[in-house]
Amino acid sequence: MKNPQVLIVGTDPMLRDEFNAALRGAKKWSPVVHLALEQRQGLEIARNRRPEVICFEVRHDSSELIRFAEEAAIVTPESTVVAIFRPEDFDAGVEESSVVIDAMRAGVTDCLRRPLSTVELQQLFDRVLGAAPREQRELGRVISFVSNKGGAGKSSISVSSAVALAQDYPDDVLLVDTSLQLGVAAMMLDISPKTTIVDAIQESHRLDETLIRQIAAPSPYGLHVLAAPPDAVEASHVDDEGLSRIITLARRTYKFVIIDTYPMLDSVIMAALDLSDLVFVVFHATVPSVVGTAHFLDVLKKVGVAEARQRIVLNYNFPRVSGGLKAQDVVDRLGRDIQHVFPFQKKLITALNTGKPYAASCGKRFGFGKVLAGVVREIEATPGPGQRAPAAHQAMAVPGPRS
Ligand SMILES: Nc1ncnc2c1ncn2[C@@H]1O[C@H](COP(=O)(O)OP(=O)(O)OP(=O)(O)O)[C@@H](O)[C@H]1O
Ligand SMILES: [Mg+2]
Incomplete structure (x- = not known):
């Protein structure tokens, strides 16, 4: 050497x-x-x-x-x-x-x-x-969904991705809901977990691969869930150190760890980002959201989430209106490629009320289901720590700004 x-x-x-x-x-x-x-x-x-x-x-x-x-x-x-x-x-x-x-x-x-x-x-x-090179252990992929504004669609897309992945990898996908103010993942899956992320944090000193599986709640879709804390008092137990420990152990246990976050870049979210192999940045097609996201992408880069780990997701979470921004307009304003564009799908809103995730039944050939399948393929193809980072997924991409 x-x-x-x-x-x-x-x-x-x-x-x-x-x-x-x-x-x-x-x-x-x-x-x-x-x-x-x-x-x-x-x-x-x-x-x-x-x-x-x-x-x-x-x-x-x-x-x-x-x-x-x-x-x-x-x-x-x-x-x-x-x-x-x-x-x-x-x-x-x-x-x-x-x-x-x-x-x-x-x-x-x-x-x-x-x-x-x-x-x-x-x-x-x-x-x-x-010494001879160390043997590498296969670790699970950690994938986060973030935004700088509330209501962009992080929970909808992270839960959908986790459900879709769990169909192919039952009992090998963990969804971690870090929305400390009000987690919705359990509601979206119609489960009432007795244990939450707070139990995992409180057990963190004796937490191991077996215990984390016992604490995570099963859902009918083969997906395991560490739900968000039930209230703000409980949420105060969740800190960056505890979350890092949970993610670190979870990726030794599960093939995929999907993290839903809240719209803030505090130390807890930073802990999740530090350990994430891919970070999906979700936003919607309004000028304030696009401008905010352009700034947010720069901030992410400054705090160490390099572009190679960022994926940009435009989510039409409201019906198209006249004068609304088209994907190419968004790209031009953002100055970056967009890797995934989710169309408006009103069944997502129905699914919120029934607790039956749309991703469990939608096909993969059209609309929301097709874009979701692209996100899932990209997550599956993500190399873990120690492997080479992938080029940004291009299949669904809207190309970079027009000159
Ligand atoms: N593609 C879509 N089509 C239709 N409705 C959508 C779509 N994506 C999200 N929604 C709806 O938009 C609303 C906000 O979505 P969601 O709760 O996933 O956002 P969020 O980013 O997790 O919000 P928060 O920051 O509050 O956690 C929900 O009512 C959801 O059903
Ligand atoms: Mg949310």
């Missing part, structure tokens, strides 16, 4: 210099070094660069390291995560030995004390880079 890649994640700007200084003596290896000053950026670099080694700076205690190691294991399972620390950076009462034990439990096998030494770095690289 000629130029291995190393990612350093830490808030100390001196880390890179310290690392390079120690590395100068280790003649055998000359890695390309990347630096991320915060975790989210670190995960995005890890996802794109797939570094052989990720050095994570531990401060205060082990909690951030544990979370980072779990997420890194998902986005770049072949990387080796190494903890680096100065014991004096730990909070009062936090012992070095307990940090090392926590690190080991999180799958971090190497811990290096600062200042970094040439000998230790050399030994680390010999061990990691000289």
